Amino acid sequence: MKFSVTVTLKKDVLDPQGKVVQNSLLNLGMNLENIRQGKYFELEINEKDQVKAEKKIDDMCKKLLVNLIIEDYKVNKL
């Protein structure tokens, strides 16, 4: 079973990389309100039960992939 995990900085956490990318887009003449940079993972696990699989992925996120102090995450089945 394949899942994607998207990790983004929490709303209140400053994202300097996002700010620089935003400035660069503005310089290119493209207008935008806001941009937040994040991380994307694709995970494949050997598990047929979706509920169990999602629980395992959630565990992986909490234990390693995500720093819960500063980041939020979303899991999607692919």
Next chain:
Amino acid sequence: MKSSVIVFPGSNCDRDIGVALEKMQFKNQMIWHKETKLPKSDLIVLPGGFSYGDYLRSGAIAGKSLIIDEVVKAANDGCLILGICNGFQILTETGLLKGTLLRNKNLKFINKDIQIKVINNKTKFSNKYKKNQVLKINIAHNEGNYFTDSKHLQDLKENNLIAFKYCDRKGSVNDQSNPNGSLENIAGIYNSNKNILGMMPHPERMVDELISNTDGINLFSSLLN
């Protein structure tokens, strides 16, 4: 006093701290991260560097390595733990210290001598310093921008757990003397028992007049006190 320096793939300040500890008469051992047993130590040091190439997040992978379980156990038994630079990042990833280190506000790797102020001089790590003493010390990091939630920040202030703050030559703590955007200019913090110190500046680089200064010596002599 016995010390152990944990070495990860990508550590690059491990030998510097080893030399500094030996100069200060510690009986030091270098411990590879794949070890599962720690020799009995009074002090464990997590050195600076770029463990695992800073993959995922600085310190994230090292924070889950085999030896870390032993470090956490020792820390909970009251062993003194010092995390410098990447070592500080590893300590936050293990949860031994709260908060985290974000990318520097200016997005640049900063390597320079700056000033820090001793905020709490009543710990095992700092008793040889004077309160508010200004030290000239080197920083070399890309993720040194300390961040934590407001509840923990309150706890740090109320319980005197802020070890050092970035300041200018005169000791003023303000935005101009903050090199990396760190919350309230924080350069180093203690855990609630004050047996764990995490700091971004490098005291091990300041133990020899020939190559720098000796402002870092008192951190090690405090430990021996």
